[in-house]
Amino acid sequence: MPGGRLTQRDRERIAAGLADGLSYGEIARRLGRPTSTITREIGRNGGPGDYRPRLAQQATVRRARRGTPAPAPARDTGSLGAAKEERLIMLAVQTGLPMMMARVHIDLLLSDDGRRTAAELARRLSISPATVSVAVNFLVQHGFVRRERDPQRRRDVYVVDDDAWYHTMVTGRRQTLQTVEAAMAAAEELGLDSPVGQRLSKAGAFLERVSLDMIESADRWRGLLS
Structure with a gap:
């Protein structure tokens, strides 16, 4: 109730x-x-x-x-506040990030130096090391963060920096261009004069132009991140 x-x-x-x-x-x-x-x-x-x-x-x-009180969550949301942080996470999800990947990404973004170890992420987000591993591997693969090695503590450190926005955008557009290549190849195989071939050809041309424009724009304005 x-x-x-x-x-x-x-x-x-x-x-x-x-x-x-x-x-x-x-x-x-x-x-x-x-x-x-x-x-x-x-x-x-x-x-x-x-x-x-x-x-x-x-x-x-x-x-x-x-008869003992429940332990308080290990999460420390800093000065931003839980509600505002949750809003950022949901906005990241709406752009296509899976929920857990979005939570890890936003936690890194909100850290002072943009760096956390896997253990720190697990403690702050109250998740298992295995869950952290899956999330950071996804984020590294898609250009959201990079992995560095701390030789003194002999552990990996996950880092998000200003250039991550550039790499994320370019990586995403390059993946779209791979889809374009596949669509155009299928269109040619089916015949450019067939209904399906024409549909795939038009979609491929549209995605190619938009993706190339976005990459060019990212290159042009990359200096704003410096």
């Missing part, structure tokens, strides 16, 4: 909301709860990538039996 303790059913709805990519605020609204309640619930039970409603319910029962 709204205002009381979360039930097993509530936790199942939270998990479903996370799977659907909903923001904490939207999940809270659907359950009739404060956003802070949902934030604490997810943060203390594995984070958005590892939240399991059954395990969360069991952990709550154990804490109640012990």
